[in-house]
Amino acid sequence: LDYLGAEQYAVWVTLQSIMMYLLASEMGLGQTVMNWTGDAFARERRARVNDVLTTGFAFYWGIAGLVWIGLTAVTTFGPVEVLLFGSKNLHLQVSLALCLWLLGTLTLVRLPFVIFSAALGGLRELPARQGQEIASQVGLVAATFFILRAGGELLGLVLGVGAVLLAVSAAGYLLVTRRHPWVRINRAHWHPALLRPMFNNSIYFFLSTV
Numbered sequence: 001l002d003y004l005g006a007e008q009y010a011v012w013v014t015l016q017s018i019m020m021y022l023l024a025s026e027m028g029l030g031q032t033v034m035n036w037t038g039d040a041f042a043r044e045r046r047a048r049v050n051d052v053l054t055t056g057f058a059f060y061w062g063i064a065g066l067v068w069i070g071l072t073a074v075t076t077f078g079p080v081e082v083l084l085f086g087s088k089n090l091h092l093q094v095s096l097a098l099c100l101w102l103l104g105t106l107t108l109v110r111l112p113f114v115i116f117s118a119a120l121g122g123l124r125e126l127p128a129r130q131g132q133e134i135a136s137q138v139g140l141v142a143a144t145f146f147i148l149r150a151g152g153e154l155l156g157l158v159l160g161v162g163a164v165l166l167a168v169s170a171a172g173y174l175l176v177t178r179r180h181p182w183v184r185i186n187r188a189h190w191h192p193a194l195l196r197p198m199f200n201n202s203i204y205f206f207l208s209t210v
Helices: 005-026 029-042 046-077 080-085 096-122 126-149 154-179 192-209
Strands: none
Touching (some): 029 046, 029 192
């Protein structure tokens, strides 16, 4: 609060909340991927694991792309300040719409990589998954601390925190492939026939979470 001031702090807290809602747009797909990869791994069906991961990864990108289009439309044409705070009289050095778009874009790019955290669970790599979650929280706190200490304000937090969380999520792929070198995201494992049952299964977990 001392570094940002009351107004920028309120905006930052609001942006973090929106980031969490954007991550929820995965609609429970992570739980489905974890369950399906766990079942295939237990049956030693490695090709099936790769089918689920490749198709789910593509599905994630489709969801992220659709949400990003909506985000871009709102931040380009909508009165973001009014929608979020009911006022256009915010005294910010940078545009709130720009900050929302940047953080939203980094979050949505991060979204597909959530599948590898789910895969770690399905492949019985729970310590690695927990380690990644801890790294995400430590990265969030460390990035916030160093950016503020360096004199960065709202825009610095948006870019720095968003980039750190994206890097930690993307590292999930390295964790999975290092522990299971046979895991591949490959076009040969793309199976559109899995999309509908994957969606039907995931929506149950999404509604349960909501």
